[in-house]
Structures are given as C-alpha cells and as structure tokens.
Amino acid sequence: MTSNIAQEALMPTYKKWPVTFVSGSGSYLIDTTGKKYLDFLSGIAVCSLGHCHPKVTEALTSQANTLWHVSNLFGNEIAPQVAHELDLLIRSDYLDTPGKVFFTNSGAEANECAFKLARLFGGRGRHVVLSAYGSFHGRTLATLHATGQPEKHEPFWPLPEGFSHIAFNDYKAFENAIKGNVAALIIEPTQGEGGVIVPEPGYLRQVRELCSEMGILMIADEVQTGLGRMGTWFRCHIEDVVPDIVTVAKSLGNGMPIGACWAKAEIADLFSPGDHGSTFGGQPLASSAALATLAELRAIDAPNRAMEYGKILKDNLMEVDHVIEISGDGLLLGVKVGGNFAQKVAENALQRGLIVNPVRPDVIRMAPPLNVSDAEITEAISKFSDSLKESLSNNG
Ligand SMILES: Cc1ncc(COP(=O)(O)O)c(C=O)c1O
Structure with a gap:
C-alpha cells in the first residue's frame, strides 16, 4: 500500500x-x-x-560524520584525490602528461561538460558534435540531441543546435561527415543502451587517428563501459586508444551519484573560472564513495x-x-x-x-x-x- x-x-x-x-x-x-x-x-x-559494499559504506559513513558539502567556492580534500586516481586510470601507460577532471552528478552532465569544452575548442562557426545512430548520451536537451535515436527527439523539438548523426562502426561515414563546422565526435566505444553493440576491431583506432589528423576532438562516452567492466579500465584501451575527453559516471560511486568529465590538460584549460559549474559536483560525501570505489576496483x-x-x-x-x-x-x-x-x-x-x-x-x-x-x-x-x-x- x-x-x-x-x-x-x-x-x-x-x-x-x-x-x-x-x-x-x-x-x-x-x-x-x-x-x-x-x-x-x-x-x-x-x-x-x-x-x-562494506568498504564504500564505511567510507561514506565516516565522511557523513565529518563533512558532507562545502560548495565549489572552497576546496575539499577528497575530490582532488579522486581526480588524480581517475587520471591515472584513464592515461594508464599511454599518456605522460596529466589531464584534468570536472565532477558532475550524472553521466548526462559529464557529457554536457564535454560539449562545452568542444565549443570552446572549435570556436564560433565550428561547433558541431557528431555522434552515432543508436547511441545513448543522456536525457538533458543537448545530450538527447547527441543521442542517435531520432524517435526520442521527436516530442522535444526544437533541440539545441549543433549535433549531427552518423552510422556507428562505419569509418567512411565518419570521414564523409567531417565538414568545416565539426569540432568533435562523441562515441560510446561499445553501445550499451543500443543493444551492447561492439564495433569492428580497429574502428576506434581509425577514428582516433582521423580525429588527430583533422583536428577534431574525440570524446569517449565511457559512462557505461568504463572502470573495468569490459576487461580493461576503459573500453577504448582495448585498442590502445586514449581519447581527448572521457566521460564516466555510473560505477564511479558504486551507486552514490557522481560523474566526471576528464580532458587532456590543454583542452581542460580552455575553461576559465565562471565558464562551467555544479553546486554538488565533487562534494566530499559523493567523492568519498568514489575514492573508496576506485581503491576497491583496483584491489580486486x-x-x-x-x-x-x-x-x-x-x-x-x-x-x-x-x-x-x-x-x-x-x-x-x-x-x-x-x-x-x-x-x-x-x-x-x-x-x-x-x-x-x-x-x-x-x-x-x-x-x-x-x-x-x-x-x-x-x-x-x-x-x-x-x-x-x-x-x-x-x-x-
Ligand atoms: C553511455 C551513456 N552515456 C550517458 C548516460 C546518461 O547517464 P545519466 O543517466 O547518469 O545521466 C548513460 C545512461 O545510461 C549511458 O549509458
């Protein structure tokens, strides 16, 4: 009842x-x-x-008795540690220079952060983000438009401008879609909600190479595939690929709502104070769950x-x-x-x-x-x- x-x-x-x-x-x-x-x-x-999980519960309980929230007007001791751990996992043995992290409360918000970085990267007139048909990137208006499922768009037009869709797992389609106004590609390295669809071996590597060649950002949406679930810390690592931007969420807090957008330092530094923000993002309580989760994922x-x-x-x-x-x-x-x-x-x-x-x-x-x-x-x-x-x- x-x-x-x-x-x-x-x-x-x-x-x-x-x-x-x-x-x-x-x-x-x-x-x-x-x-x-x-x-x-x-x-x-x-x-x-x-x-x-007992270790995550213990970390949360201890943090709940210490400090929950201070806002991002001030520092806290835990978020930077989570950022450092995430950075090490994303770069793995592939990249020497540390990247930087923005914390969110969800996967959609992590992708929104990536889109804003893409806009700063591309500049006026070069703002389009390509994404694949069948993809899922979230339910906010921008991430909904990035989501390559037109039937989900239908009731919500007009959607934010600057998204265009290409066939998944089709290198030629990507190559043909690159026009002067394209700033980035966002891609799930394996489509999760779309039906657990894995691209052909070599596709992600080719995509990485073409992005570098054409000066386009490769954004990997690893919200579902990241943090060990697919047999590597990130699904892109299966092909030795490190994207320019990686978004994570789902398993980061083992159920505590926390997401993150990681970017290579030179891209992350396109943000200036005031360009982006989140009241709760990176707060001590959620961060404590993420820190304990990452430690335990490493331990096992x-x-x-x-x-x-x-x-x-x-x-x-x-x-x-x-x-x-x-x-x-x-x-x-x-x-x-x-x-x-x-x-x-x-x-x-x-x-x-x-x-x-x-x-x-x-x-x-x-x-x-x-x-x-x-x-x-x-x-x-x-x-x-x-x-x-x-x-x-x-x-x-
Ligand atoms: C690949 C991918 N990106 C983004 C999202 C959106 O995450 P959230 O629901 O936390 O906003 C999801 C959620 O299922 C997802 O699977």
Missing part, C-alpha cells in the same frame, strides 16, 4: 516493473515481500562492487576479474538453448535470443528472482557486479535458462 502511494507521487517517466526493493547486499536485492533477487544488472552497470583488479568471469558467464550462456549470439566484452554482455521475446524472458526471470534487462526486442543485457561468484553465475544460468524455456512454451 505504502509503496503504491509512493509510486503515484512520481512523474510518469518510467515504465516500472512491479517490484519495490528495500535492501541489498552483494549481488542480491530484497523486495517488500522479503523475496530475494540475484541482480545481474547492478542498477544498470552502476553497483560494480555489489550492493552496500577489476579489469582482469571482469575478463575472467565474463568468459565464464559467456561460455555458460552459449550452452543455453535458444541463445544464438552473445555480444560485449567482460561483464557487459548482450544475449541474443532466437526471437523477439527478450521482454518476456526478463519478466519471467524477475519472477524467478533474477534481474536482467531487455535492450532490444531480441537482446537481453547482463551486467552483474564485477565481484560476482561462480555460484552466482551458476544460479543465474539456471534461472535464465528456465525463463527462456518458459517464454518459448508460452510463445508457441
């Missing part, structure tokens, strides 16, 4: 599944009736260390763990009847089934206590915590397989 009233008080922007959660621990969630669910979505690739060697357990999950999924293809790397996988019943499979899985998510009519996304166990994978496979069978028997 209480939960129904609570839902009706919210704007109808989400088609909610009929479950309300009250607690979580590790890879499991508990709903209002006490039923337990194995979470193979991690709040959409957010809780990479599982729910209520997140990229290697994602690679190892991603292979186990993929191998097991390939054995399931009616799974016809698996896309993705590490622990961000798109499971293609032999028909348009991904929604039904996810509904059946939920009933059986497994959380997965349909991203296309025939593709189900799996993004379990990176510290998932062998036993949890076995449990997920069994529930997924039963859900798939049930969907097929109802279908036919």
